[in-house]
Amino acid sequence: MSSYPQSLEHLLEELQQLPTVGPKTASRLAFYLLGAPKERVEALARAMIEVKERLTACTRCGNLAQGQLCEICSDPRRDARLLCVVANTRDLMAMESSGEYTGLYHVLGGLISPLDGIGPAELNVGKLVERLKLEPVEELIIATNPTVPGEATALYLKDLLKHRTGLSVTRLASGLPMGADLEYADPLTLSRALNNRRAF
Amino acid sequence: MSSYPQSLEHLLEELQQLPTVGPKTASRLAFYLLGAPKERVEALARAMIEVKERLTACTRCGNLAQGQLCEICSDPRRDARLLCVVANTRDLMAMESSGEYTGLYHVLGGLISPLDGIGPAELNVGKLVERLKLEPVEELIIATNPTVPGEATALYLKDLLKHRTGLSVTRLASGLPMGADLEYADPLTLSRALNNRRAF
Numbered sequence: 001m002s003s004y005p006q007s008l009e010h011l012l013e014e015l016q017q018l019p020t021v022g023p024k025t026a027s028r029l030a031f032y033l034l035g036a037p038k039e040r041v042e043a044l045a046r047a048m049i050e051v052k053e054r055l056t057a058c059t060r061c062g063n064l065a066q067g068q069l070c071e072i073c074s075d076p077r078r079d080a081r082l083l084c085v086v087a088n089t090r091d092l093m094a095m096e097s098s099g100e101y102t103g104l105y106h107v108l109g110g111l112i113s114p115l116d117g118i119g120p121a122e123l124n125v126g127k128l129v130e131r132l133k134l135e136p137v138e139e140l141i142i143a144t145n146p147t148v149p150g151e152a153t154a155l156y157l158k159d160l161l162k163h164r165t166g167l168s169v170t171r172l173a174s175g176l177p178m179g180a181d182l183e184y185a186d187p188l189t190l191s192r193a194l195n196n197r198r199a200f
Numbered sequence: 201m202s203s204y205p206q207s208l209e210h211l212l213e214e215l216q217q218l219p220t221v222g223p224k225t226a227s228r229l230a231f232y233l234l235g236a237p238k239e240r241v242e243a244l245a246r247a248m249i250e251v252k253e254r255l256t257a258c259t260r261c262g263n264l265a266q267g268q269l270c271e272i273c274s275d276p277r278r279d280a281r282l283l284c285v286v287a288n289t290r291d292l293m294a295m296e297s298s299g300e301y302t303g304l305y306h307v308l309g310g311l312i313s314p315l316d317g318i319g320p321a322e323l324n325v326g327k328l329v330e331r332l333k334l335e336p337v338e339e340l341i342i343a344t345n346p347t348v349p350g351e352a353t354a355l356y357l358k359d360l361l362k363h364r365t366g367l368s369v370t371r372l373a374s375g376l377p378m379g380a381d382l383e384y385a386d387p388l389t390l391s392r393a394l395n396n397r398r399a400f
Contacts, residue, residue: 005255007254007266010250010251011247014244014247028220031290033248033251040217044218044248045246045248047210047214048211048233048245049245051211051233064204064205066206
C-alpha cells in the first residue's frame with residue numbers, strides 16, 4: 001500500500017527526533033504545517049536557526065547570552081555577594097520565576113552522574129572556583145535538584161570549597177511542596193521534611 | 201526579573217503556535233534545539249520548508265502529491281471502479297493503513313458544517329461529480345466520520361448522486377470498535393450497533 005509523499009515522510013522523521021514527539025504528534029504537526037500559510041512556516045524555521053546562530057554561553061556564568069555577557073550578569077542591580085549554582089539554564093529560569101532571588105548565577109552545564117560518564121571535569125566547575133577568587137561572593141547557594149545526581153554534585157562542591165574562609169555554602173531547602181497533601185507525599189520527601197523541621 | 205534572550209523568546213512564541221504545544225512543551229523543544237547540533241536544526245527547518253514548497257494537491261483526487269498526480273492516482277494497479285470519499289488526507293492515510301482498500305480516493309477537503317461556515321460549495325464536490333462522469337466508477341464508498349458533520353456530508357452526497365444509474369453509493373459500517381467492551385461503549389454507538397446488526 002502507498003505511503004506519504006517523500007518530502008512529508010522526511011519531515012515526519014525529522015519531527016520525531018524532537019522530545020515529546022511520537023508518530024501521532026509528528027503527523028499532527030506536519031499536517032498543521034502543511035495547512036499553515038507559507039510565511040508562518042518560514043518564520044518558525046527562521047526562529048529555530050536564529051536561536052542557534054545568536055545564542056552563546058555567557059562568558060562569566062554560562063547562562064544563555066545574546067552577546068558576551070547574559071542579561072543577569074550585565075544587570076548592575078544584581079547583588080554580586082550572592083552566587084547561586086544551578087545545573088542548567090532551565091533551572092536558572094525556574095529560580096528567576098520565583099522573583100525572590102536578586103544575586104548572580106553560575107551554570108554548571110549538568111550534574112555529576114558517573115553512570116552517564118559525567119564527572120566534575122565535565123562541568124563548569126573550574127570557572128566557578130576562579131569566580132570565587134575574583135568576585136566578592138559571600139554566600140554560595142547550591143540549587144541543584146534534590147535527586148541523586150543533584151545531591152552528589154552539591155556534596156562535591158561543598159567538599160571542594162570547605163577551606164574557603166568568609167564563604168558560606170548553603171543548599172535550597174527540601175521538604176513538602178506548597179499545597180501538598182501528606183497522604184500522597186512520598187516517604188523520602190516526608191522523612192526529609194521531618195528531619196529538616198523548623199521551630200514554629 | 202529578567203527573561204529569556206530575545207531570540208529564544210521569539211522561538212518560544214513561534215513554537216507555541218503549533219497544535220499540542222503549550223508553554224512547557226515549547227520550552228522543552230526550544231532547549232532541545234539549543235542543545236542539538238546545528239545540522240540537525242537546519243535539517244528540520246529545511247524539511248519544514250520543503251514540504252510546503254514541494255507538496256501540492258493531486259489534480260485528480262485532491263490527495264497530497266509531489267507532482268501532478270498523487271501516488272495512488274498514478275498507480276495502475278488501483279481499481280478505478282471503486283471510489284472512496286474521505287474528508288482529508290489524514291483520513292485517506294488511515295484507510296490506507298488498513299491495507300484492505302484497493303480503489304481510488306476523492307478528498308473533499310473538509311466536511312459540511314454550517315456552524316463553521318462550511319457548505320458544499322467549500323468542498324471539492326464539483327470535481328467529484330465531474331470524475332463520476334469521466335471515470336468508470338461503480339461503487340462510491342462514503343468514508344466520512346460517524347459524526348454530525350460526517351453524517352451531514354454523507355447524506356448530502358447520497359442525495360446529490362441519487363439519480364445516477366449504475367452507481368451504488370455505500371457508507372462505512374459503524375458499530376462497536378474491535379476489542380471494545382460493551383460496559384464502556386457509549387449509548388449512541390450501542391444503538392447504532394444494534395440497529396445495524398447482521399445475520400451471524
